[in-house]
Amino acid sequence: MTQTDGSPFAPHTDAETAAMLESIGVDTEADLFDIPAEVAFDGEFGIESRSEQEIRGELRRLFARNDDLTEFMGRGHYSHYVPSIVDHLSDRAEFLTSYTQYQPEITQGFLQALFEYQSMLVELTGLPVANCSMYDGATALAEAALLADRVRQTSGHRILVPEFLRDGKRSVLENYVDGAGLVVDAYPMDDGNVDREALVDLADEETAMIYAENPTVRGTIEEGLTEIGTIASDTEALFCLGSDLVALSLLQEPASVGADVVVGEADVLGLSTSYGMGLGIFATRDAFLRQVPGRLVGVGEDSDDRRAYTLTLQTREQHIRKERATSNICTNQAWVALRAAMHIASHGPDGLVDLAEDCVRDAAALADRVDRIAGYQAPVHDRHHFREFVVRSDQPADRVATALEAEGFAVHAIADHLLQICITETNAHATDELIAALQEAA
Amino acid sequence: MIYDQARYTEGDKHEPLLSEKDTTTVEVGGTDSPLPDDLTRDDLTLPGLSEPELARHYTRLSQMNWSIDSGPYPLGSCTMKYNPKFTEDVAADPNAAIHPDRSADSAQGNLGLLYGLQEYLAAIGGMDAVTLQPPAGAAGEFTGILVAKAYHDHHDNDRSEVIIPASAHGTNFATAAMAGYDVVELTADEDGRVDLEALKAAVSEETAALMLTNPNTVGLFERDIVEIAETVHDAGGLLYYDGANLNALLGRGRPGDMGFDIMHYNVHKTFATPHGGGGPGAGPVGVVDDLAAFLPSPRIEKTDDGEFERFEPDHTIGKVHGFSGNWLVLIKAYAYIARLGDDGLADASAKAVLNANYLADQLELAVPYGPFHHEFAATAGDRDAADVAKRMLDFGVHPPTTKWPEMVPEAMLTEPTEIESKRTLDRLAEAFNNAYSDTDEAIETAPSRTTASRIDQVSAARTPRLSWQALDDE
Numbered sequence: 001m002t003q004t005d006g007s008p009f010a011p012h013t014d015a016e017t018a019a020m021l022e023s024i025g026v027d028t029e030a031d032l033f034d035i036p037a038e039v040a041f042d043g044e045f046g047i048e049s050r051s052e053q054e055i056r057g058e059l060r061r062l063f064a065r066n067d068d069l070t071e072f073m074g075r076g077h078y079s080h081y082v083p084s085i086v087d088h089l090s091d092r093a094e095f096l097t098s099y100t101q102y103q104p105e106i107t108q109g110f111l112q113a114l115f116e117y118q119s120m121l122v123e124l125t126g127l128p129v130a131n132c133s134m135y136d137g138a139t140a141l142a143e144a145a146l147l148a149d150r151v152r153q154t155s156g157h158r159i160l161v162p163e164f165l166r167d168g169k170r171s172v173l174e175n176y177v178d179g180a181g182l183v184v185d186a187y188p189m190d191d192g193n194v195d196r197e198a199l200v201d202l203a204d205e206e207t208a209m210i211y212a213e214n215p216t217v218r219g220t221i222e223e224g225l226t227e228i229g230t231i232a233s234d235t236e237a238l239f240c241l242g243s244d245l246v247a248l249s250l251l252q253e254p255a256s257v258g259a260d261v262v263v264g265e266a267d268v269l270g271l272s273t274s275y276g277m278g279l280g281i282f283a284t285r286d287a288f289l290r291q292v293p294g295r296l297v298g299v300g301e302d303s304d305d306r307r308a309y310t311l312t313l314q315t316r317e318q319h320i321r322k323e324r325a326t327s328n329i330c331t332n333q334a335w336v337a338l339r340a341a342m343h344i345a346s347h348g349p350d351g352l353v354d355l356a357e358d359c360v361r362d363a364a365a366l367a368d369r370v371d372r373i374a375g376y377q378a379p380v381h382d383r384h385h386f387r388e389f390v391v392r393s394d395q396p397a398d399r400v401a402t403a404l405e406a407e408g409f410a411v412h413a414i415a416d417h418l419l420q421i422c423i424t425e426t427n428a429h430a431t432d433e434l435i436a437a438l439q440e441a442a
Numbered sequence: 443m444i445y446d447q448a449r450y451t452e453g454d455k456h457e458p459l460l461s462e463k464d465t466t467t468v469e470v471g472g473t474d475s476p477l478p479d480d481l482t483r484d485d486l487t488l489p490g491l492s493e494p495e496l497a498r499h500y501t502r503l504s505q506m507n508w509s510i511d512s513g514p515y516p517l518g519s520c521t522m523k524y525n526p527k528f529t530e531d532v533a534a535d536p537n538a539a540i541h542p543d544r545s546a547d548s549a550q551g552n553l554g555l556l557y558g559l560q561e562y563l564a565a566i567g568g569m570d571a572v573t574l575q576p577p578a579g580a581a582g583e584f585t586g587i588l589v590a591k592a593y594h595d596h597h598d599n600d601r602s603e604v605i606i607p608a609s610a611h612g613t614n615f616a617t618a619a620m621a622g623y624d625v626v627e628l629t630a631d632e633d634g635r636v637d638l639e640a641l642k643a644a645v646s647e648e649t650a651a652l653m654l655t656n657p658n659t660v661g662l663f664e665r666d667i668v669e670i671a672e673t674v675h676d677a678g679g680l681l682y683y684d685g686a687n688l689n690a691l692l693g694r695g696r697p698g699d700m701g702f703d704i705m706h707y708n709v710h711k712t713f714a715t716p717h718g719g720g721g722p723g724a725g726p727v728g729v730v731d732d733l734a735a736f737l738p739s740p741r742i743e744k745t746d747d748g749e750f751e752r753f754e755p756d757h758t759i760g761k762v763h764g765f766s767g768n769w770l771v772l773i774k775a776y777a778y779i780a781r782l783g784d785d786g787l788a789d790a791s792a793k794a795v796l797n798a799n800y801l802a803d804q805l806e807l808a809v810p811y812g813p814f815h816h817e818f819a820a821t822a823g824d825r826d827a828a829d830v831a832k833r834m835l836d837f838g839v840h841p842p843t844t845k846w847p848e849m850v851p852e853a854m855l856t857e858p859t860e861i862e863s864k865r866t867l868d869r870l871a872e873a874f875n876n877a878y879s880d881t882d883e884a885i886e887t888a889p890s891r892t893t894a895s896r897i898d899q900v901s902a903a904r905t906p907r908l909s910w911q912a913l914d915d916e
C-alpha cells in the first residue's frame with residue numbers, strides 16, 4: 001500500500017480516495033468544502049513537515065537548552081519518584097487513547113480505575129464524595145468557592161484565604177469567582193500558621209468560605225485546624241482545606257477537623273515534575289453531592305445483575321444542565337487520576353506513610369544543616385515542616401538563587417531575603433552539594 | 443461481525459476492586475513518628491498489593507476498555523484521531539521535566555517549545571497572539587470570555603449578555619454563566635445555521651460576545667460568517683470561535699480571516715494528543731491584536747538575540763491555571779503539528795471531510811442537514827438513537843455521540859476523522875446499518891458481548907454509590 005502525500009496518519013491510497021469520491025459523486029476533495037471564497041484560506045502556514053526522527057532530534061536538542069540543575073523546588077509542584085510500573089500500565093493504549101465513558105458498557109476498565117481513585121480520596125480525606133478529577137489544585141480551590149456560593153444559605157460573598165497563598169492560585173481563584181460576585185480577602189498568618197485571632201475577627205456572616213492549607217505553601221504544618229473548622233462553622237462558612245495526597249497520608253484527616261471540602265494537588269503522585277501540569281483533588285460531604293463540579297463514577301448493575309460502573313449524577317454537568325451546570329468542566333485529567341491511583345496502589349498504606357514521614361524528617365534535617373551555615377537562618381517559621389521550609393539569608397535572596405544556579409541548583413527566592421527549599425527522595429542525594437553551594441553563596 | 447470484549451460470563455462475577463484484592467490498615471503516629479500525635483491521622487486503610495498483582499489488575503482493566511487503538515471511535519464533536527506514538531517519547535524527555543518556577547535563563551528549552559507552539563497556533567488560526575495556559579477546551583472558552591470581559595471593562599463598556607446558538611456545546615453556556623453573563627440562546631434557521639435575522643434582533647449594546655462553532659455542531663459551515671461578524675461587531679460585541687471543529691478547516695479557512703476576535707484550539711481533538719479516558723487536554727486561546735494585552739500571564743516572547751523570555755501582558759487577566767497548563771500535552775501537540783506541516787494539516791482536513799461524506803453515503807439513516815464537513819448528524823428516525831448505539835457495541839465499533847445536538851431528532855453525531863481507511867468505514871457502516879435495522883428487542887437489550895451488559899443508569903443515580911467504602915457499608 002502506498003500512501004499519498006499529506007498526513008502520515010490518514011491511510012488513504014490514491015485509488016481509495018478516487019473510489020470514495022466517485023461513490024459520493026464529486027470530483028475532488030475540494031468540492032466537499034462549503035467555504036465561501038471570501039473567507040477561504042489558500043495561503044501557507046509556513047510549517048515545514050519533518051520526519052519522526054527529525055522531530056525527536058530537534059526537540060531533544062531544544063530541551064537540552066534547559067540548564068541541567070538539581071531542583072530543590074516545590075511551592076505547589078513537587079517531585080516524587082514515579083515507579084516504572086505507573087508509566088508502563090498507564091501508557092497502555094486501551095487507557096491512554098480512550099475518552100470519557102459515554103458508553104459505560106465498553107469502558108468498564110477505566111471506570112473501575114476512576115472509581116478506585118475516588119475511593120482512595122475518600123479514605124485519605126475522610127469525606128464520602130470525591131470526584132474523578134479537576135484540572136489542578138488552583139482550579140479545584142476556585143470550584144470549591146463556587147460550590148460554597150451555591151450551597152450557602154445566607155448572602156455571604158467573601159472568600160477568606162491565607163496571606164501566604166501562591167500568587168497563581170489566588171489569581172485563578174479571583175478569575176473564577178468574579179462572575180459570581182464573590183470577593184477574595186486574605187487573613188494574616190502567624191509564624192507560618194493561621195493567625196486564628198485575626199481570623200475570628202475577619203470571619204463574619206459575609207464569609208462564604210474559609211480556606212486554609214496543610215501543609216501551607218511555605219511548608220509549615222498547620223497546628224490549629226480544629227479551631228479553624230470551628231471558626232468556619234460558627235460563621236456558617238464552609239471550611240475548605242488544601243493539601244496533597246502524600247501529606248494526607250500522614251497529617252490530620254480533614255474530616256476529623258471539620259473540613260467541608262478538600263482540594264489540592266493530587267499530581268504529587270503519578271506525575272513527577274512536569275512544568276506545573278496538575279491534577280486537582282475535589283472531595284466533599286454528602287450534603288453537597290448534587291453541587292459537586294466535574295465527573296463522578298458510581299456503581300450500578302447491568303442487565304445480568306452484575307456490578308457495573310457508570311458516570312453518574314450527570315444532571316449536574318454542562319452537557320445536560322447547560323448554563324445551570326455546577327461547572328463548565330468537560331475534558332478533565334482522568335489519565336493523571338489513573339496514574340495517581342496506580343502510584344498510591346504501588347506504595348500501599350505503609351509505603352505512603354513512610355514517604356510522608358520522610359517528607360517531615362528530611363525537611364527538618366536539611367533546615368537544621370542550613371541553619372548551621374553562617375549567613376542563613378532556617379527554618380524561618382518555628383513549626384513542623386513538610387518537604388519544604390523558608391530560609392532567611394543575609395545576602396539578597398535573588399543573589400543567592402543566582403549563585404546557586406551557577407553551581408547547578410534551583411531554589412525559590414520568595415522575598416528580598418527569603419529563600420524556600422524543598423526536599424524529597426528525588427533530590428535528597430544532592431544535599432551535601434547544596435550545603436556546600438549555600439556556604440559558598442552566603 | 444460480532445466482537446467479544448473481555449468479561450466474566452458466569453454468575454454475578456466482576457473484576458474485583460483493588461480493595462477486594464487487599465485491604466491493609468496501618469497505624470499512623472506513635473513513638474517513631476516525626477510528628478506529635480495531635481498533628482497526624484490515626485490510621486490509613488488502603489490496598490497493599492505486590493507489583494505483579496498490580497500489573498495484572500490494570501492489564502485486566504485495560505482489556506475491559508475501548509480505545510482508538512482498539513477500533514473505530516467516531517464520537518461526533520470529539521475528534522478521536524490516532525495519537526502518534528512518537529509524541530509520547532518526545533514528551534517523556536527528562537530534560538523537559540523541570541519546575542515551572544525555574545528562571546527563564548535556565549528554562550530556555552521549555553520556553554522555546556512554548557514559543558514555537560504559540561507561533562504555530564497563531565498561524566493556523568489566523569490570530570495575532572496566543573496563550574497556552576488553559577488546560578482544556580472549556581477552560582479555553584472561560585479564558586476567552588474573561589478576555590472579552592476585560593476588554594469591554596477597559597473601554598468602560600459594561601455588557602451583560604453572551605449570545606450562543608441553541609446547537610452549541612453545553613460548555614459554551616456554562617462558561618458564559620460562570621463568567622457572570624446572561625445567556626441569550628439563538629435558534630437556528632431552517633437550514634441549521636445561524637438565523638441572521640434572529641441574530642440581528644438579539645444583538646444590542648448588552649452583547650459582550652457571540653460564541654460560535656464553525657463548522658457548527660452538525661458540520662455545517664456558517665456561510666454568512668462575514669455578515670454575522672459585521673452584525674456582532676457593529677453592536678460593539680466580540681466574536682468567539684469554539685475550536686472544537688477546527689479539524690474541518692485546517693489549511694482551508696482560518697477563524698481570524700472570518701472575523702473572529704478570540705478562539706480556542708482544542709489540541710486533544712485537532713492536534714491528536716491522547717484523550718486519556720477523559721483528559722488531560724489543552725485549550726490554548728488565540729486573539730487578535732486589540733485583545734493581546736488582556737491574555738493570561740505569562741506569555742513567551744523571543745528576543746532579537748534568539749533568547750526566550752516570559753512577559754506579562756499590559757492588562758492581563760492574570761492566571762487561569764496554577765502554573766503553565768498541561769505541559770506534556772502541549773509538547774505532543776507541537777510534535778504532531780511539526781510532523782504534518784502545511785500539507786499534512788490540509789490533508790488531515792481533506793480526508794476527515796472525505797471520510798465523513800463517504801461514511802454518510804453508505805448509511806441507511808437519513809442525514810437531515812448538509813452539506814456537512816468533518817462530521818454529520820444522522821437521525822435514527824423512529825428508533826431510539828441510544829439503543830441503536832448500544833447495539834453497535836456488539837459489532838466491535840464505538841458508536842457516535844447520541845441525542846445531541848437536539849435540533850436533529852434521535853441524533854447520531856458521527857465523526858470518523860481522517861484516520862479511518864475505506865475498508866474500516868465500510869465495516870463501520872455495516873455495523874451502523876445492522877444495528878439500525880435490527881429488531882426492537884435486539885437493540886433494546888443490547889449490548890451483550892461487552893464487559894457489562896446494559897447498565898441501569900437511572901437506579902445508579904438514584905442510589906449513588908461512589909466509593910468502595912459505600913459498597914462496604916451495604
Ligand SMILES: Cc1ncc(COP(=O)(O)O)c(C=O)c1O
Pocket residue numbers: 329330331519520578579580581610611613614655659684686687708723725
Ligand atoms: C463543540 C465543543 N465545544 C467545547 C467542548 C469542550 O472542550 P473540552 O472537553 O476540551 O473542555 C467540546 C468537547 O467536548 C465540544 O465538542
